[in-house]
Amino acid sequence: MAKTYKKNAQNVYKVPLYAQFLAWWGLVFGLAVLFLVIGYFVPSKLCQFGIIGLWSLVAILTIWRAYILTKSVIKAGTIGKYITQRGAEKAVTKSLLATMSVNRLQDTPFISVPSVRVCDSRPSRISVEVEKLAGMYDIERLTEDINSSFKGKLGCYAVTSGMITTDGLTYKFVLEDVATDKTWRPATLKQMKQPSHVLTLQEGLKINLADFPHIICWGKSGAGKSTTLISLLVQSLMWSKSEIYIVDPKNEFSAMSEFYPANRIAVEIDDVLRMLSYVCDKISSRQKIVADGVKTHQKMGLRAYDLGLSPIVVMADEIGSLVASMDSKQKKEFLALVTQIVQKGRSVSCFAIFGTQSPKTDTTLSSDIRSQFATKILLGLASGENQRMAFDGEVARKGNIERFKGFYVSDGKTEQPMLFHVPDLHSHGLNDLKIIKKAYELGFSGNQ
Numbered sequence: 001m002a003k004t005y006k007k008n009a010q011n012v013y014k015v016p017l018y019a020q021f022l023a024w025w026g027l028v029f030g031l032a033v034l035f036l037v038i039g040y041f042v043p044s045k046l047c048q049f050g051i052i053g054l055w056s057l058v059a060i061l062t063i064w065r066a067y068i069l070t071k072s073v074i075k076a077g078t079i080g081k082y083i084t085q086r087g088a089e090k091a092v093t094k095s096l097l098a099t100m101s102v103n104r105l106q107d108t109p110f111i112s113v114p115s116v117r118v119c120d121s122r123p124s125r126i127s128v129e130v131e132k133l134a135g136m137y138d139i140e141r142l143t144e145d146i147n148s149s150f151k152g153k154l155g156c157y158a159v160t161s162g163m164i165t166t167d168g169l170t171y172k173f174v175l176e177d178v179a180t181d182k183t184w185r186p187a188t189l190k191q192m193k194q195p196s197h198v199l200t201l202q203e204g205l206k207i208n209l210a211d212f213p214h215i216i217c218w219g220k221s222g223a224g225k226s227t228t229l230i231s232l233l234v235q236s237l238m239w240s241k242s243e244i245y246i247v248d249p250k251n252e253f254s255a256m257s258e259f260y261p262a263n264r265i266a267v268e269i270d271d272v273l274r275m276l277s278y279v280c281d282k283i284s285s286r287q288k289i290v291a292d293g294v295k296t297h298q299k300m301g302l303r304a305y306d307l308g309l310s311p312i313v314v315m316a317d318e319i320g321s322l323v324a325s326m327d328s329k330q331k332k333e334f335l336a337l338v339t340q341i342v343q344k345g346r347s348v349s350c351f352a353i354f355g356t357q358s359p360k361t362d363t364t365l366s367s368d369i370r371s372q373f374a375t376k377i378l379l380g381l382a383s384g385e386n387q388r389m390a391f392d393g394e395v396a397r398k399g400n401i402e403r404f405k406g407f408y409v410s411d412g413k414t415e416q417p418m419l420f421h422v423p424d425l426h427s428h429g430l431n432d433l434k435i436i437k438k439a440y441e442l443g444f445s446g447n448q
């Protein structure tokens with residue numbers, strides 16, 4: 001709830017005494033002491049009642065306050081976090097008050113300052129929620145106010161995205177440690193090895209596809225899509241007995257054909273459609289296996305992952321340009337196959353990892369298909385419209401985005417866009433063909 005501040009004689013806005021808990025507590029406590037003193041010198045029935053009544057009120061107010069405080073500390077997790085959060089809430093409120101009080105239109109004896117809630121989930125992020133009051137200033141200005149309030153040990157945290165909740169009542173901001181580079185920079189192939197179904201996207205961000213299926217990466221040319229996809233390819237090739245089907249319209253992976261099964265890379269449209277049909281057949285046969293598993297284990301909701309089936313991945317780079325070169329019949333067939341894969345694949349360990357241009361220019365994938373992807377990455381500086389399309393109405397902060405960076409949302413990890421860093425495979429030569437070959441051989445032999 002918003003708090004009302006009143007201008008005092010020095011033209012400074014303060015919460016008036018009558019709206020402060022401590023003032024009321026002090027008043028009741030003072031009266032209780034006064035009655036005690038009077039009762040001592042002039043004992044009377046009225047005084048006795050007064051003493052009992054007032055001291056009971058002091059006790060009730062104190063217990064109530066202690067209860068609220070304990071609840072807040074429990075919610076925060078630790079006393080340290082509670083103190084950090086309260087400190088940050090106070091600092092943000094002070095900053096909002098300062099902006100609102102210099103606003104001439106607000107030159108009134110009273111100002112309503114929105115309530116602020118801070119949640120400290122460091123090192124991943126700090127979330128700030130600000131109540132949206134009528135006629136409040138815009139998200140960019142609020143961002144500045146919030147950034148200026150985080151100082152000292154929290155100084156490296158800055159707003160990376162802001163949005164208004166769908167009910168229009170609250171601004172939500174995510175602050176991340178922008179001083180620490182979260183780019184994943186593995187030094188050896190061994191460091192890229194992950195347990196089956198698990199993928200590392202950046203430092204501190206791992207995804208288990210069984211729980212959060214399908215990944216899509218949007219970005220203009222040169223933004224780092226292929227690099228992101230290659231990192232995911234190398235990791236998934238190393239999963240024991242995994243099957244990775246590569247859709248390669250730009251013929252970027254053809255050099256792999258010297259060691260890779262020919263039926264798992266498709267460049268031409270007909271081959272792509274044939275390969276995807278084959279994957280869909282696999283999905284159907286796996287659905288039978290899973291159904292049998294449910295009967296045998298008498299467990300509903302069983303997945304291929306729970307039965308130990310190895311993952312299948314359809315990795316497709318530049319699907320927009322592929323679809324652009326299709327006739328309408330091919331396009332229809334392609335979309336039907338992709339829909340089957342993203343809808344039915346999740347329970348049978350068959351996943352899509354797609355890379356394509358911006359959601360606005362590449363309208364191949366309908367919002368229904370897009371919503372099936374648990375992890376969505378938008379690389380580079382993107383317009384608000386692209387952000388809304390990529391993140392289902394959630395808008396990341398506009399502003400400068402460095403090269404090889406972007407935003408992501410990931411079900412179960414973050415509801416709001418957070419900074420994404422394209423993995424760096426170049427520094428240690430891990431984007432080399434020899435590395436991809438070695439990764440494939442490791443996975444093929446089931447060598448874990």
Ligand SMILES: Nc1ncnc2c1ncn2[C@@H]1O[C@H](COP(=O)(O)OP(=O)(O)O)[C@@H](O)[C@H]1O
Nearest residue numbers: 219220221222223224225226227404422423424
């Ligand atoms: N994290 C990174 N650090 C340095 N260079 C990178 C990084 N990611 C990609 N690159 C380089 O940038 C160029 C474009 O990357 P690429 O992944 O091919 O982009 P896209 O597929 O979006 O066009 C490539 O030459 C690649 O070597």
Ligand SMILES: [Mg+2]
Nearest residue numbers: 225226227317
């Ligand atoms: Mg590319």
